[in-house]
Amino acid sequence: xxxxxxxxxxxxxxxxxxxxxxxxxxxxxxxxxxxxxxxxxxxxxxxxxxxxxxxxxxxxxxxxxxxxxxxxxxxxxxxxxxxxxxxxxxxxxxxxxxxxxxxxxxxxxxxxxxxxxxxxxxxxxxxxxxxxxxxxxxxxxxxxxxxxxxxxxxxxxxxxxxxxxxxxxxxxxxxxxxxxxxxxxxxxxxxxxxxxxxxxxxxxxxxxxxxxxxxxxxxxxxxxxxxxxxxxxxxxxxxxxxxxxxxxxxxxxxxxxxxxxxxxxxxxxxxx
Amino acid sequence: xxxxxxxxxxxxxxxxxxxxxxxxxxxxxxxxxxxxxxxxxxxxxxxxxxxxxxxxxxxxxxxxxxxxxxxxxxxxxxxxxxxxxxxxxxxxxxxxxxxxxxxxxxxxxxxxxxxxxxxxxxxxxxxxxxxxxxxxxxxxxxxxxxxxxxxxxxxxxxxxxxxxxxxxxxxxxxxxxxxxxxxxxxxxxxxxxxxxxxxxxxxxxxxxxxxxxxxxxxxxxxxxxxxxxxxxxxxxxxxxxxxxxxxxxxxxxxxxxxxxxxxxxxxxxxxxxxxxxxxxxxxxxxxxxxxxxxxxxxxxxxxxxxxxxxxxxxxxxxxxxxxxxxxxxxxxxxxxxxxxxxxxxxxxxxxxxxxxxxxxxxxxxxxxxxxxxxxxxxxxxxxxxxxxxxxxxxx
Amino acid sequence: xxxxxxxxxxxxxxxxxxxxxxxxxxxxxxxxxxxxxxxxxxxxxxxxxxxxxxxxxxxxxxxxxxxxxxxxxxxxxxxxxxxxxxxxxxxxxxxxxxxxxxxxxxxxxxxxxxxxxxxxxxxxx
Numbered sequence: 001x002x003x004x005x006x007x008x009x010x011x012x013x014x015x016x017x018x019x020x021x022x023x024x025x026x027x028x029x030x031x032x033x034x035x036x037x038x039x040x041x042x043x044x045x046x047x048x049x050x051x052x053x054x055x056x057x058x059x060x061x062x063x064x065x066x067x068x069x070x071x072x073x074x075x076x077x078x079x080x081x082x083x084x085x086x087x088x089x090x091x092x093x094x095x096x097x098x099x100x101x102x103x104x105x106x107x108x109x110x111x112x113x114x115x116x117x118x119x120x121x122x123x124x125x126x127x128x129x130x131x132x133x134x135x136x137x138x139x140x141x142x143x144x145x146x147x148x149x150x151x152x153x154x155x156x157x158x159x160x161x162x163x164x165x166x167x168x169x170x171x172x173x174x175x176x177x178x179x180x181x182x183x184x185x186x187x188x189x190x191x192x193x194x195x196x197x198x199x200x201x202x203x204x205x206x207x208x209x210x211x212x213x214x215x216x217x218x219x220x221x222x223x224x225x226x227x228x229x230x231x232x233x234x235x236x237x238x239x240x241x242x243x244x245x246x247x248x249x250x251x252x253x254x255x256x257x258x259x260x261x262x263x264x265x266x267x268x269x270x271x272x
Numbered sequence: 273x274x275x276x277x278x279x280x281x282x283x284x285x286x287x288x289x290x291x292x293x294x295x296x297x298x299x300x301x302x303x304x305x306x307x308x309x310x311x312x313x314x315x316x317x318x319x320x321x322x323x324x325x326x327x328x329x330x331x332x333x334x335x336x337x338x339x340x341x342x343x344x345x346x347x348x349x350x351x352x353x354x355x356x357x358x359x360x361x362x363x364x365x366x367x368x369x370x371x372x373x374x375x376x377x378x379x380x381x382x383x384x385x386x387x388x389x390x391x392x393x394x395x396x397x398x399x400x401x402x403x404x405x406x407x408x409x410x411x412x413x414x415x416x417x418x419x420x421x422x423x424x425x426x427x428x429x430x431x432x433x434x435x436x437x438x439x440x441x442x443x444x445x446x447x448x449x450x451x452x453x454x455x456x457x458x459x460x461x462x463x464x465x466x467x468x469x470x471x472x473x474x475x476x477x478x479x480x481x482x483x484x485x486x487x488x489x490x491x492x493x494x495x496x497x498x499x500x501x502x503x504x505x506x507x508x509x510x511x512x513x514x515x516x517x518x519x520x521x522x523x524x525x526x527x528x529x530x531x532x533x534x535x536x537x538x539x540x541x542x543x544x545x546x547x548x549x550x551x552x553x554x555x556x557x558x559x560x561x562x563x564x565x566x567x568x569x570x571x572x573x574x575x576x577x578x579x580x581x582x583x584x585x586x587x588x589x590x591x592x593x594x595x596x597x598x599x600x601x602x603x604x605x606x607x608x609x610x611x612x613x614x615x616x617x618x619x620x621x622x623x624x625x626x627x628x629x630x631x632x633x634x635x636x637x638x639x640x641x642x643x644x645x646x647x648x649x650x651x652x653x654x655x656x657x658x659x660x661x662x663x664x665x666x667x
Numbered sequence: 668x669x670x671x672x673x674x675x676x677x678x679x680x681x682x683x684x685x686x687x688x689x690x691x692x693x694x695x696x697x698x699x700x701x702x703x704x705x706x707x708x709x710x711x712x713x714x715x716x717x718x719x720x721x722x723x724x725x726x727x728x729x730x731x732x733x734x735x736x737x738x739x740x741x742x743x744x745x746x747x748x749x750x751x752x753x754x755x756x757x758x759x760x761x762x763x764x765x766x767x768x769x770x771x772x773x774x775x776x777x778x779x780x781x782x783x784x785x786x787x788x789x790x791x792x
Contacts, residue, residue, distance in 0.1 A: 168317075
C-alpha cells in the first residue's frame with residue numbers, strides 16, 4: 001500500500017495551490033480593465049458668505065433640506081444622548097469658526113467671528129486624500145464635474161476615508177439607519193432616494209442625483225442646501241468657468257478655505 | 273504531521289479547550305456585532321479606528337519580527353538559531369492570521385472584502401497592505417511546510433526554498449513599512465505624519481516579536497520539556513535589547529520635535545496621551561494617560577534590565593523583562609498610537625475612546641485563535657523533534 | 668475487487684436520492700414551474716420578460732456601475748424608449764409591491780438580495 005500520508009499531503013498541496021490560483025484570476029482580470037475615461041470638465045464649487053449666514057443665527061434650513069432629500073437618519077431617536085455625537089450622521093452642519101478654521105483665527109479677530117456657527121460640508125477637494133486612500137475606489141473624483149462621489153454598493157466599510165479626511169466631512173453608518181419595517185421605526189422622508197445600510201460611509205455628494213436629473217431634462221442644477229438657504233449665503237457654480245457666479249464672487253471678495261496648507265485644494269470658499 | 277497535535281497531556285487539552293471556549297464566546301460576540309453593526313463598539317465618528325486596528329498594527333509587527341531570526345540563521349549562517357528558525361516562522365504565521373482576522377471583524381461590510389482585489393487601487397496603502405500581508409502568510413506557510421517537512425525526514429530542504437526564504441526577509445520589512453505608511457502619509461492626522469513612524473514601527477516590532485519568542489521558548493522549557501538552548505535565547509535577548517533601545521530613543525525624538533517646536537497641531541496629541549486635555553466646559557479628557565505612563569515605566573525599566581548583562585543572562589529575570597517589553601509596547605502601539613491620532617479631531621474637538629466589552633471579547637477570541645495556532649504548530653514541531661533529539665537541524 | 672458491484676449500486680442509489688427533486692419534478696411536468704407574480708396593471712418593462720426573468724440582476728449591476736460611476740443616466744430599451752437607470756425610481760415605480768412581485772420568486776428560489784437594505788419600496792414590505 002502506498003504511503004497514504006504523502007498522498008494526503010500531495011493532495012493538500014495541490015488543493016492549496018489551486019485555491020490560490022483561482023483567487024488570483026479575478027485580480028488579474030480586474031487590474032487589466034478600468035473605468036471609462038471622461039474628458040476634463042467642470043469643477044463644481046460653492047462660495048459661502050459667512051456674514052450673510054450669521055444674519056439668521058439659529059437657522060438649520062440647509063442641513064434640514066439636505067438630510068431630508070438624502071434620507072440621512074435622525075440618530076438622536078435611535079441612541080442615548082451621550083452616544084449621539086459618536087453615532088451621528090451629518091452631510092452638512094454648522095461648526096464653530098475656531099474649529100472650522102483652526103489656523104486662521106486669533107484672539108483679536110472681529111467679534112462676529114468668535115464662536116460663529118459656520119456651515120461645513122464635504123469640500124469636494126481638487127486633490128482629495130479620501131479618494132487616494134480608498135482600497136476599492138468606492139469613493140472617487142468624477143472627472144466630468146469634479147464631484148467626489150460615493151458608491152455605497154462597493155464600500156467595504158473600512159473607514160480609511162473617514163480617517164484620511166482632514167475636515168471630518170464623512171460619516172459612517174454604525175447602526176442600521178432605517179430599520180425595517182418603516183411603520184414601526186420611521187419612514188425615510190424621500191422615497192425617491194435610497195437609504196443606506198449599516199457598515200458603509202456616506203457624505204455630501206453635491207446633490208449629484210439633481211445634476212443627473214438636470215442633465216436629462218435640461219433644467220437648472222441647484223443643490224438642496226443652496227436652494228433652501230433663506231439668506232442666500234450660498235452660491236454654487238462651476239469654478240472652472242470664468243463667467244460663473246462663483247468666479248465673479250471669488251474675484252469680488254476675499255475668500256479663505258479650510259486647511260489650505262495641506263494641499264487638498266478644497267472647493268468650498270468662505271467669505272468671512 | 274498535524275495528527276501529532278491531537279495527542280497530549282491533560283494540561284495540553286485543558287489549554288486547547290480553554291482557547292476554544294474563548295474563541296466560541298468571541299464568535300457569538302461577533303455575530304452580535306455583525307447583525308447590529310459596528311455601533312456596538314466604542315468607536316465613533318471622531319475615532320473611526322480603535323482596538324481592532326490597533327491590534328492589527330501591533331501584530332503586523334510581531335509577524336515581521338520573524339525576520340530577526342531568519343536574517344542571522346539563513347543570511348549569516350548563524351547556526352545557533354537552528355532550532356529557533358521554524359519556531360519564529362510559526363509565530364509569524366499565527367500573527368499574520370490574527371492580523372487578517374482583525375481587519376475582517378473591523379469592516380462594516382466584511383463580505384465585500386473581495387472588492388479590494390476585484391478593483392485594485394494602487395494609490396491606496398490599504399490595498400498594498402492586504403496584498404503584502406496575504407503574501408507574507410503564503411510565504412511563511414510554504415517556508416515552514418517545506419523546511420520543517422524536510423527536517424522531519426532528516427534531509428536537507430530542496431534548493432528552491434532558499435530564494436523564497438531570502439524573499440521573506442525584505443517582505444517582512446515591507447509588511448510593517450507598508451502598515452506604517454497607512455498612517456504616515458495622512459495629512460489629516462499630524463500625529464502620524466512623521467517619517468520616523470516606519471522606523472519606530474520596526475524598532476518596536478523587533479523588540480516585541482523576539483520578546484514573545486523568548487517567552488514562548490521559556491514556556492516550552494517549563495511545560496513541554498523542550499529546550500532550544502540557553503545560547504539562542506540569550507542571543508535573542510541581545511536583539512531585543514538593541515531594538516528596545518532604538519525604540520525608546522525614537523519615542524524620545526518624537527517627543528522632542530513635538531514639544532520643542534511648540535506647534536499645537538503636533539503637541540496637543542502628545543499632551544493628550546500623557547497628561548490629558550482640558551475641554552472648553554472644564555472637564556478633563558485623560559483616559560489614555562494612566563496607560564501611557566504604565567507603558568513608559570514598563571519600557572524604561574525593562575530596557576534597563578536588558579542593558580544589565582547579569583539580569584539579561586538570567587533566564588528568569590529575562591522572562592520578566594520580556595513580559596514588560598511586550599506589554600509596554602502593546603500599550604504603546606495597541607492603544608496609544610491609534611487612538612491618539614484622533615484626539616483631538618480635525619475640528620479641535622475631543623471625543624475619547626475606550627473599547628467596549630464586545631470589542632474586547634472579540635479581540636480576546638482572535639488572540640486565542642492565534643495562540644491556538646501557535647500551540648498546535650509548536651506541538652507538532654516539538655513532538656517531531658523529541659522523537660529524534662540527536663538529529664542535526666540542517667536547513 | 669468483489670466490492671465493485673456493491674459500490675456502484677451504492678453510488679446509483681445515492682444519485683437517485685440526491686437528484687430526487689430534479690427527476691420528481693420532471694416526471695410530474697412541474698419542471699418549468701415559476702411562481703405567480705402580480706404584474707403591474709399598465710406599462711411595459713425596460714426589457715422583455717424572458718430577458719428580465721434570467722438576467723435582471725445582470726442589468727441592475729450594469730445600471731449601478733454605469734449610473735453611479737460613469738454618469739451614464741439613460742437606458743435605451745429594444746423598442747427605442749428611454750428610461751432613467753434607477754432601481755428606486757424606474758423599476759420600483761411600476762413594481763411597487765415587493766411582497767406580490769419580487770418576493771414571490773425570491774422566496775421560492777431561496778435568495779435574499781440585499782438591495783432592499785437601501786432601496787426603499789413604496790408599499791407591501
